[in-house]
Amino acid sequence: MAGSNLYSGTLDLLVLRSLSWGALHGYGIGQWIRQTSQHVLKVEEGALYPALHRLEKKGLLESEWGMSEKKRQAKFYRLSEAGKAHLRDETARWNEHATAVRSVLEASRG
Amino acid sequence: MAGSNLYSGTLDLLVLRSLSWGALHGYGIGQWIRQTSQHVLKVEEGALYPALHRLEKKGLLESEWGMSEKKRQAKFYRLSEAGKAHLRDETARWNEHATAVRSVLEASRG
DNA sequence: GCTTATACCTTGACGGCTTAGGTATACATC
DNA sequence: GATGTATACCTAAGCCGTCAAGGTATAAGC
Numbered sequence: 525m526a527g528s529n530l531y532s533g534t535l536d537l538l539v540l541r542s543l544s545w546g547a548l549h550g551y552g553i554g555q556w557i558r559q560t561s562q563h564v565l566k567v568e569e570g571a572l573y574p575a576l577h578r579l580e581k582k583g584l585l586e587s588e589w590g591m592s593e594k595k596r597q598a599k600f601y602r603l604s605e606a607g608k609a610h611l612r613d614e615t616a617r618w619n620e621h622a623t624a625v626r627s628v629l630e631a632s633r634g
Numbered sequence: 635m636a637g638s639n640l641y642s643g644t645l646d647l648l649v650l651r652s653l654s655w656g657a658l659h660g661y662g663i664g665q666w667i668r669q670t671s672q673h674v675l676k677v678e679e680g681a682l683y684p685a686l687h688r689l690e691k692k693g694l695l696e697s698e699w700g701m702s703e704k705k706r707q708a709k710f711y712r713l714s715e716a717g718k719a720h721l722r723d724e725t726a727r728w729n730e731h732a733t734a735v736r737s738v739l740e741a742s743r744g
Numbered sequence: 745g746c747t748t749a750t751a752c753c754t755t756g757a758c759g760g761c762t763t764a765g766g767t768a769t770a771c772a773t774c
Numbered sequence: 775g776a777t778g779t780a781t782a783c784c785t786a787a788g789c790c791g792t793c794a795a796g797g798t799a800t801a802a803g804c
Contacts, residue, residue: 532760571761598783660751662751680753680754
């Protein structure tokens with residue numbers, strides 16, 4: 525299910541989206557998603573970090589160690605070209621899916 | 635992920651919704667969702683039947699054997715009172731989630 | 745008699761998510 | 775100087791939903 529939180533499958537999309545204007549480190553990605561969604565989307569760390577590794581392994585993200593604003597070591601991620609393309613495709617797929625679900629939820633008996 | 639198909643977690647909601655005007659049998663539920671979503675949502679049988687059993691076990695659905703329009707044995711499902719309440723709650727939850735995802739996808743860098 | 749559509753079901757593998765841990769550093773507070 | 779909080783990374787075990795791929799059986803059409 526998704527415990528109290530997520531409808532799964534959207535995390536990758538949200539992560540890719542968070543990087544569309546430039547690099548962020550993992551912890552920052554989680555915070556950005558949470559804030560931007562008005563704390564509706566929680567982004568557990570146990571889901572986030574594996575997702576980042578997965579996406580990097582697929583070649584959709586590239587990473588580099590650096591220093592955070594708070595002066596701590598942090599791994600910064602940025603979209604690869606493949607990642608940008610994937611973000612476009614997945615966004616379209618999500619919109620199509622969400623539209624389909626909505627049409628079912630709002631359907632009158634056909 | 636969801637192979638080629640689903641963002642998971644929505645199937646229960648779609649099933650409950652399909653029963654909101656009255657009983658349907660399992661096979662019909664799958665067809666109704668597929669048609670109503672313009673064939674965007676596929677509903678594999680290997681996901682559908684376990685979902686029905688799960689929902690019945692939770693007390694959200696009640697079932698009864700009968701005859702289909704095509705004159706074959708079929709198990710008809712209908713919403714229990716708990717199921718109706720769950721449908722309302724989950725619909726609200728889905729709307730909240732979809733809104734949150736959309737707000738992230740459309741956000742300008744905050 | 746054969747195929748197609750209807751209608752039900754189960755099993756195995758896969759994989760994402762949650763829960764629950766763990767490490768380490770910077771900074772503020774007591 | 776000790777303690778706590780926020781930052782920042784990570785992993786492992788288990789749960790559970792989905793997919794792929796099988797299976798059974800009946801009605802109708804050719």
